[in-house]
Amino acid sequence: MFGRFKYYSKSTVSPEFLVAGLGNPGPKYELTRHNAGFLFVEALAQRYNFKIKKIKFKSLVGDVTIGTKRVIVMKPQTFMNNSGIAIRECAEFYKIPPEKIIIVFDDTSLPVGKIRIRRAGSDGGHNGIKSILYHLNSDQFPRIKLGIGQKPHPDYELRDYVLSAFGKEEAHLMKEAIERACEALDYILSGDIEKAMAAYN
DSSP: OOOOOBOOSSOSSOOSEEEEEOOOOSGGGTTBGGGHHHHHHHHHHHHHTOOOOEEETTEEEEEEEETTEEEEEEEEOSOGGGHHHHHHHHHHHHTOOGGGEEEEEEETTSOTTOEEEESSOOOTTOHHHHHHHHHHTOOOOOEEEEEOOOOSSTTSOHHHHHTSBOOHHHHHHHHHHHHHHHHHHHHHHTTOHHHHHHHHO
């Protein structure tokens, strides 16, 4: 569908899109449910053969051209609840409007392995999205939600659940979901978010 990717390490062409996967930095959180967004970024980097290692905008960043669109990809290092600080810094620097900022994050309302794409909307109780809404002063940014399942019991602390690791079968389902999310991103970058929603929701 798209031509061969191009990786720009020193380009004068400004990125048109910002893609951010949300999570918490550090080995302690690496494979937890709340880090589904980081796992997406790592899969995207592997898919298009670019690196996420430059430190900028309080984030680990990389950039790549997918199809004809230059994209800056980031993993905010601010911890989840302050994700908006990093997103705003990057968006302001490159003058990227909210509708071209794509956020990928975990969602407890979806079963593990399911994804859901939205053009805009509320924070849905997600503190990372709440921070982004506040710092961008807009809810008009597309998002890809990765299902991590509901907590096993009503009395189970939500924080403990989202910071727990995936089981073996869940990890397999999450890997498949992330692959579909990468495919969906291609549609979104090409300007066809409706097609992405129809195909992957």
